[in-house]
Amino acid sequence: MDARQVNPLPSIIPARRAAAPDTGLRLAEPDILRTDHADGSFVLRSSVPLGDFDRCIGDWLTRWAAREPDRVFLAQRRGAGWQTVSYGEACATVRNIGQALLDLGIARDDPVVALSDNSVNLALLSLAAMHVGRRIAVVSSAYTRMSSDHGKLHAILASLHPGLVYAEDAAQYGAAIRSAELPCPVVYTAGAAAGEIPFTDLCAASAGPGVDEAFHGVTGSTVARILLTSGSTGAPKLVPNTHRMLCANQQMIAQCWRFVDEGHPVVLDWLPWSHTFGANHNFNLVLRNGGSLYIDDGRPAPGLIERTIEGIRQVRPTLFFNVPKGYDALLPSLEADEALAGALFGRLDMLFFAAAALPQKTADRLRAVARGVRHQSLFFTTEWGSTETSPVVTSAHFFSSDTRNIGVPVPGVELKFVPCQEKHELRVRGPSIFAGYIGDEEKTRAAFDEDGFYRMGDAGRLADPADPNRGVIFDGRVSEDFKLTTGTWVSVGALRVRAVSAMSPYAVDIVVAGHDRDEVGLLVFPTAKLRTLANDQDGTLCGKSLGLMPEVRRALGAVLADLCRGAGSSQRPARAVLLSAPPAIERGEITDKGYINQRAVLALRADDVSRLYSDCESVIFPDRI
Numbered sequence: 001m002d003a004r005q006v007n008p009l010p011s012i013i014p015a016r017r018a019a020a021p022d023t024g025l026r027l028a029e030p031d032i033l034r035t036d037h038a039d040g041s042f043v044l045r046s047s048v049p050l051g052d053f054d055r056c057i058g059d060w061l062t063r064w065a066a067r068e069p070d071r072v073f074l075a076q077r078r079g080a081g082w083q084t085v086s087y088g089e090a091c092a093t094v095r096n097i098g099q100a101l102l103d104l105g106i107a108r109d110d111p112v113v114a115l116s117d118n119s120v121n122l123a124l125l126s127l128a129a130m131h132v133g134r135r136i137a138v139v140s141s142a143y144t145r146m147s148s149d150h151g152k153l154h155a156i157l158a159s160l161h162p163g164l165v166y167a168e169d170a171a172q173y174g175a176a177i178r179s180a181e182l183p184c185p186v187v188y189t190a191g192a193a194a195g196e197i198p199f200t201d202l203c204a205a206s207a208g209p210g211v212d213e214a215f216h217g218v219t220g221s222t223v224a225r226i227l228l229t230s231g232s233t234g235a236p237k238l239v240p241n242t243h244r245m246l247c248a249n250q251q252m253i254a255q256c257w258r259f260v261d262e263g264h265p266v267v268l269d270w271l272p273w274s275h276t277f278g279a280n281h282n283f284n285l286v287l288r289n290g291g292s293l294y295i296d297d298g299r300p301a302p303g304l305i306e307r308t309i310e311g312i313r314q315v316r317p318t319l320f321f322n323v324p325k326g327y328d329a330l331l332p333s334l335e336a337d338e339a340l341a342g343a344l345f346g347r348l349d350m351l352f353f354a355a356a357a358l359p360q361k362t363a364d365r366l367r368a369v370a371r372g373v374r375h376q377s378l379f380f381t382t383e384w385g386s387t388e389t390s391p392v393v394t395s396a397h398f399f400s401s402d403t404r405n406i407g408v409p410v411p412g413v414e415l416k417f418v419p420c421q422e423k424h425e426l427r428v429r430g431p432s433i434f435a436g437y438i439g440d441e442e443k444t445r446a447a448f449d450e451d452g453f454y455r456m457g458d459a460g461r462l463a464d465p466a467d468p469n470r471g472v473i474f475d476g477r478v479s480e481d482f483k484l485t486t487g488t489w490v491s492v493g494a495l496r497v498r499a500v501s502a503m504s505p506y507a508v509d510i511v512v513a514g515h516d517r518d519e520v521g522l523l524v525f526p527t528a529k530l531r532t533l534a535n536d537q538d539g540t541l542c543g544k545s546l547g548l549m550p551e552v553r554r555a556l557g558a559v560l561a562d563l564c565r566g567a568g569s570s571q572r573p574a575r576a577v578l579l580s581a582p583p584a585i586e587r588g589e590i591t592d593k594g595y596i597n598q599r600a601v602l603a604l605r606a607d608d609v610s611r612l613y614s615d616c617e618s619v620i621f622p623d624r625i
Contacts, residue, residue: 004503008391011174023376028258028397029257030407031046031048033045033047033468034468041416041424043417044408044414045414046413048255048411050443053248053445056130056220057131057284057314058130060088060287064287069091070086072084072086073085073089077307081181085124094124095129097203097229098207098215099206099207102132102210103205110161111126111137111161111163114139115141116169118273118278120168121168122166123273125166131215132211133213133215133222135226136224137160137162139160143176144167144418162477163185163189166186169188169190169193170190172197193622220243221243222242223241224241224243225240227274232473234484237437238437238438239438241276245390248390248430249390249391249432251279252410252411252412254370257430259350260319263349264289264291265285266318267318267558268320269293270326276386276387277323280390280391281321281391281392300325300326300328300330307328308326309333312344319350319352320348320351322352324359324362334369341370349378360501361501362501363380381395382403383407384407384458385433389432389506390432390434392432393409393410393413394407400463405470405473407462407471413432415472416453418449422457423461423491425456425457425458426456426460427453427455428456457478459477459478460473461473467618475491475494476494482510482516484514485518488515488568488569489570490512490514491570495573503524510522510572519575520572521577522573522575522577524576524578574621575618577608577616579608589601
């Protein structure tokens with residue numbers, strides 16, 4: 001459906017929460033209905049119907065190209081400045097690239113596969129593929145850049161059966177791609193060899209009537225993107241996202257955040273398009289609402305966070321998205337530099353976090369910095385969803401000081417709470433939910449219950465059992481929780497967030513151990529600052545030696561003692577060890593978004609788990625400070 005024919009939405013009235021600060025933004029008030037079932041489960045849904053939404057992603061691009069052709073759509077760093085592409089320029093180039101894809105005979109079911117980081121060219125190629133009814137699959141660049149063994153990449157390519165493969169620079173990505181010996185065209189922005197295609201050749205094609213015919217043939221059920229899950233427990237699953245899913249989800253977001261529907265957001269973003277947060281949420285939100293996306297070439301890591309800081313000073317975004325690890329990396333600079341804080345918060349409508357739980361201490365520090373440089377209260381919020389839900393299921397479109405509150409179901413989505421162990425497992429149904437994994441009927445059957453609800457694998461509980469409008473508290477991953485030998489269930493998510501917050505600034509992240517053990521233990525990834533305190537002879541951190549340092553043992557022992565006070569056995573860490581190596585993305589220990597994978601770390605670091613439960617002198621105990 002065309003957005004110009006959208007039905008009028010219910011009027012928005014001020015939130016009922018008297019304590020909520022005035023952010024100056026138009027936010028929908030939650031109106032959530034609850035239905036209870038005899039088996040102890042219950043379902044939440046919004047009373048507000050989902051409004052009409054567009055037919056396909058290309059409708060957004062063509063609309064803004066017609067209305068405001070000169071408005072900046074995409075920008076990428078070039079030297080000290082930015083190379084920009086307007087909506088009019090983007091639409092014309094997308095049509096030309098679409099013609100080139102048709103001329104190359106790319107089949108509808110054979111995706112255009114990209115192996116590079118975010119760039120203007122990747123954005124244009126992705127939109128071109130979707131414009132002519134083809135699908136784009138962006139594979140994490142970690143499989144090519146950070147890994148010397150390309151076996152997993154080659155297996156992924158074989159499962160995707162690409163119709164075309166793209167990468168920015170052959171010097172960086174060529175070895176991995178060429179060793180795969182692919183029977184399809186390969187395109188590079190730079191360094192294309194004989195038999196390979198320069199990206200400029202795609203742009204040089206001249207769009208003909210076939211492009212318009214293909215565009216008008218795109219329907220809601222046409223697959224737009226294929227995303228890969230992390231694959232931590234085996235081969236990555238292939239998740240198809242249709243145009244209907246993606247367009248419906250952006251309509252859901254707009255009905256919660258009315259202010260994005262009333263302006264042109266300016267976004268500086270590094271989050272990778274190989275994941276749903278960066279691609280389906282952030283990229284689509286900018287495009288749907290006629291905004292400007294400045295592609296950040298920084299990362300939340302030493303030596304790269306400086307690029308993000310420079311980008312903040314130059315762009316002064318109106319929306320800012322990040323993962324908890326990203327905010328931890330930014331905070332020291334924001335607290336020390338009032339001008340930088342003003343650049344980030346000065347004209348910001350919304351600060352947003354997702355992908356992992358945010359420690360309360362981090363949120364409080366960010367709010368404190370914002371108060372020092374702005375007059376109105378900061379709208380600091382989150383949403384919850386997954387790759388399979390394209391992605392938003394719940395939205396905290398109201399004020400909450402609790403970072404665990406993931407909000408309420410967005411319009412059009414049903415959220416079911418099913419008793420599981422000592423928690424409630426969350427399941428979801430609606431037009432933005434996928435229909436099944438590509439080429440894996442067994443995993444598809446296991447992913448849905450008998451009523452067609454997708455099993456998220458997460459747990460949740462009502463913030464206020466008497467009022468579902470107060471939101472849902474994220475209660476960890478059901479699959480991560482385990483039992484001690486006493487039979488007590490350990491809520492990994494809750495303990496991890498408490499521990500990370502308490503161990504700041506010593507720990508960058510934590511993994512909870514203790515399955516079939518008598519007590520809970522912590523594997524601690526130390527911060528870069530802490531890692532500089534102890535090096536072995538070749539300059540590499542030795543976790544054991546760091547754990548032997550008296551000042552480190554005293555500090556972390558005191559933290560463990562505080563965590564244990566008043567806590568039951570399931571939330572009382574009895575020991576901890578410091579790890580030598582940071583989490584490795586290429587081994588599946590962490591995603592591009594910075595989220596630690598509990599199961600992968602525990603499996604891959606079995607020796608450290610054994611050390612944790614030994615009497616090794618590097619083990620830190622709360623009662624031996």
